[in-house]
Amino acid sequence: MGIPRRGFLVRRQLLQLVLFHAVSWEMGSGLLHYSVLEESQHGTFVGRIAQDLGLEVDELMHRMFRMESQGRGNYFEVNLQNGILFVNSRIDREELCVKNADCAVHLEVIMDKPLRIFHAEVEIKDINDNPPIFSAGKQTLTVAESMLPGAHFPLQAATDADIGSNSQRKYKLNSTEFFAVEEKVNDQHSISLVLVLNKPLDREKIAVHHLLLTATDGGQPELTGRVHLEITVIDANDNAPVFNQPVYKVKLFENVPDGTLVIHPNSTDLDEGINQEISYSFTNNDPSNIFTIDSDTGEIKVKGKVDFEENSVYSIEIEAKDKGSPPLSGHCTILIEILDVNDNAPEMLLKSMMVPLPEDSPPGTVVALISISDKDSGANGQVSCSLWPPGLPFKLVSTFRNYHSLVLAEPLDREQVAEFGLVVIAQDQGDPSLSASSSLVLPISDINDNAPIFSQPSYTVFVKENNPPGAHIFTVSASDPDVAENALVSYWLDEKLWPLSSYISIHSESGRVYALQPLDYEELKMLEFYVRAKDAGLPSLCSNVTVQVFVVDENDNAPSVLGPKGGPIPLMVPIMAGQIVGKIHALDADSAYNAWLHYELHELSSGPWQVGRYSGEISTTRALDKAEGSSTYDLLVLVKDHGKQPQSATATLSVSLMFTLQMIHVDAHLPGMGGNPGALVDNGNVYLIISICAVSSLFLLAVIIYVALRCQSQAKEAMVYGPGTATLVCASEVGSWSYSNRHSHILAGVSGEACAKNDLMVFSPNIPIFAENGELRNGKQLLPDPSGEVSSKGFP
Incomplete structure (x- = not known):
């Protein structure tokens, strides 16, 4: 009658012992211990695990409280509303542990924010649910x-x-x-x-x-x-x-x-x-x-x-x-x-906790959980754990018995190493030893820790004047070693120092810089501004670069001829060969070769006259005396610049030769102006004295006016700059203008006329020379040499 009553006896025993449990701490081990009877019904109370771990019940959901059990079967569960551990499914001790005296289910309790891991053990108590059985009836x-x-x-x-x-x-x-x-x-x-x-x-x-x-x-x-x-x-x-x-x-x-x-x-x-x-x-x-x-x-x-x-x-x-x-x-x-012989390799279970791993993760961050077991006994079942390859910024930390945590040991930098591949090796102490391994790939996720970097520390750009509105003049480029939106770069102009919106604009995505209006070298010689590059990370990072835009002069201004004011200048003959009788003053609003002027007599002009090629001085080619008689010469002087498409102007000079009681009249006219001949005086000595005094006075006045004009021109040639000025320095008579390199933000030109430029030449340092097709020629310009041949010379 014992066998038919088995089910009834088991049920009665479960009803009597359903509330049996025990809670204890294994001192020094950190292991939470519970016990429960086998065959307990679903929902049977095991223990207040949240209270025993010192956790607040209301933080279980927020901190993603979860529990995992070793081996097969999901025997236990935790009520997140009250933190109670209860039986989730039927437990048959004989099926779980056979005849082993110690039968327990090991639990891992995991909580995030911050990550914490606890260990608990539930001992399965035996009940008398199996009668003695003979092998045969x-x-x-x-x-x-x-x-x-x-x-x-x-x-x-x-x-x-x-x-x-x-x-x-x-x-x-x-x-x-x-x-x-x-x-x-x-x-x-x-x-x-x-x-x-x-x-x-x-x-x-x-x-x-x-x-x-x-x-x-x-x-x-x-x-x-x-x-x-x-x-x-x-x-x-x-x-x-x-x-x-x-x-x-x-x-x-x-x-x-x-x-x-x-x-x-x-x-x-x-x-x-x-x-x-x-x-x-x-x-x-x-x-x-x-x-x-x-x-x-x-x-x-x-x-x-x-x-x-x-x-x-x-x-x-x-x-x-x-x-x-x-x-x-x-x-x-x-x-x-x-x-026992060492015939069982260690068994490993690896669970990744953080994939991908943020590059700003602090040392000590738990990356993965590792559990290791070996069915052998003694030294054959003792397992050590290691990482390969060495030198990685990770380490293994033993948490409990054969449980380890893979922990970050050093700070990470995704820009240096974007992904780590490692192997966890478990090796027993048998002879020969057996081992098991598990591979883990850890990608590193990016954070915005790098600001955009421009391709060069500063930009120097040369733009021809008279450009069409909206012309693309150059492109800035910045790169960001981050990825995704952290590497998405946008550009903008910094207008805190100077208002640039009427001159320059930049495309926020491509970095292409456009000139919004035609640039005029005579008004604006250089623009200096900052371009900022900002990534799209949160928070965003930015950097800036200095851009200098030099306006390159074009030959778009013709020479302007200035004539002397007042009445005629009397000259007496005889006149020596090579004597200077007058001078043509002209200037050009352009710069460099475009403003380098030379003078020549028109082929229709005749007589014993010559003009200085670079000085504009009119002189005689031979001596003149009374044999010439009274005569008048109309001289047509051409003034030309050295631009690639030369521009020119003309000046007419009327020269009257007189002797004895007659005066010599010299009139300089701008094109379209007529001369005023002087009246003749009967008394030759009186006129001679008057002529000498007039010439001396006019010469002295001309010298004073010339010095004043030179000083005024030098003052006006100082262009309006930002922090500094550009200075014109006069060289030799047949030399060139020198141009100091003190540039900054040029926002406006200088009003008024400059000094006479017939003996000046502007050379801007390191300004490229453009060929007819618009390409640069590496700073070389075709210059005329004194012999009239064309030669190639580099700028200083």
Whole structure:
């Protein structure tokens, strides 16, 4: 009746012990320990894990409280509303831990913000839910009637899947005067069940004895199992085989090949003939199916896989039976201890916690969780953990037993290394050692920690004047080593120092700079401003660069001729050869070669006259005397600049030669102006004296005016700059203008006329020269040499 009542007894036991639990801390280990009965129903209270960990219940959801259990099965769960750990699914201790005395489920409790990891262990308590079970419902024995009282006959004991007191068994036979059942314990604490003969048998009275053997465990309530014993009493052979020792102990390495000899037990029989012939067999038929016995010799050999991890000790009952009639038998126990070899590599479970890993993660950030196990024992099961390759900014930290954390050890920089590949290696201490590895790829996510960088520290740009409005003049470029929006660069002009919106604009995405209006060199020679580059990160970073835009002069202004004011200048003959009789003053609003002027007489002009090519001075080519008579010369002077498309102007000079009582009239006109001839005076001496005084006065006045004009021109040539000025310095008569390189923000030109530029030449340093097709010629310009040939000269 014990077997049908099993379900009722289990349910009653669960109802009585459903509230049983215990909570304790293992001091110094940081392990939270609970216990619960197996077969507990879903929702059974295990413990207040949140309270025991010192956590607030209302922060469980916010900090992403979660729990993971080692091995298969999701046996437990936590109620996030109250922090209570409860049973989630049915737990069968016998299925989970078999016959192990210690049975526990290890839990990992993980919380984020910040990341914390706790360890808990729930011990599974055994309940008496398994009755003793015999391997068969009936056992058959043969007993010779000649056996004396006290003879022992081995029985196959019952097994109980429970442990502790729940698996302790007591045996009882139904009422009989011939037999009793006993448990015998050898020196190895191995229990065997024997049937003891209490009273001599008489086959003639009772040939077959039918007994009922009951096994009862020590649980509450008790569970029972039964087996029928059929004992046949036979006559004859009265000496059973006897082994030389009741228990044999053997040590055997696991994984030995099939056919390996385990032991050769020895037994003897005092009978003779057929009653002495012995056959050997397993009394329990070797349920492991790992060993085989030779029925004639009794040799025990390996026939299957011997695995220490499955079973470390085998206890085998051997029967030696003679061939008498009835046959008699002797028994012994073979205890086989399996020795472990290092045949199991470590097993690793790696869980990534942060992928990708932000490059600003502080040292100590947990990157992954690693759990390692090894089925071997002793040194073969002791595992060490390491990282490869060395030198990576990570380290392994042991958290609990075979649990490790992969932790960031050094600061990261995605711009140097964007991704790490590492291998976690677990190696046991066996000989030879075995290892396991797991690869992990850790991409590094970008943060905006780099400002845009311009391709050069400053930009110097040269633009021809008279450009079309909206012309693209150059492009700035900045790069950002970050990625995605952190590397998306936009540009804008910094107008805090100068208002630039009417001159320059920049495309925010491409960095292309445009001139919004035509630039005029005579008004604006240089623009200096800042361009800022900003990325799209949060927060954004920016940098700036200085841009200098030099306006390159074009020959867009013709020379302007200035004539002397006042009446005619009387000149007396004779006149020496090479004597200067007048000078043409002209200037050009352009610069450099475009303002370098030269003078020449028109081919229609005739007479003994010549003009200085660069000075504009009119002089005689030969001596003039009275032989010339009174004559008037109209001289047409051409003034030209040196631009690629030269521009010119003309000046007409009327020269009258007089002698004796006549005056010489010199008139200089701008084109379209007429001359005023002087009146003649009869008295030659008076006119001579007047002429000399007038010439001297005019000469002195001309010198004073010339000096004043030169000073005024130098003052006006100082252009309006920002912090500094550009200065014109006069060189030799046939030389050139020199141009100081003191440039800054030029926002406006200088009003008014400059000094006479017939003897000045402007050279702007490092200004490129453009060919007719608009291309640069590397600072070289075609210059005329004094011989009139064209030569190539570089700017200083």
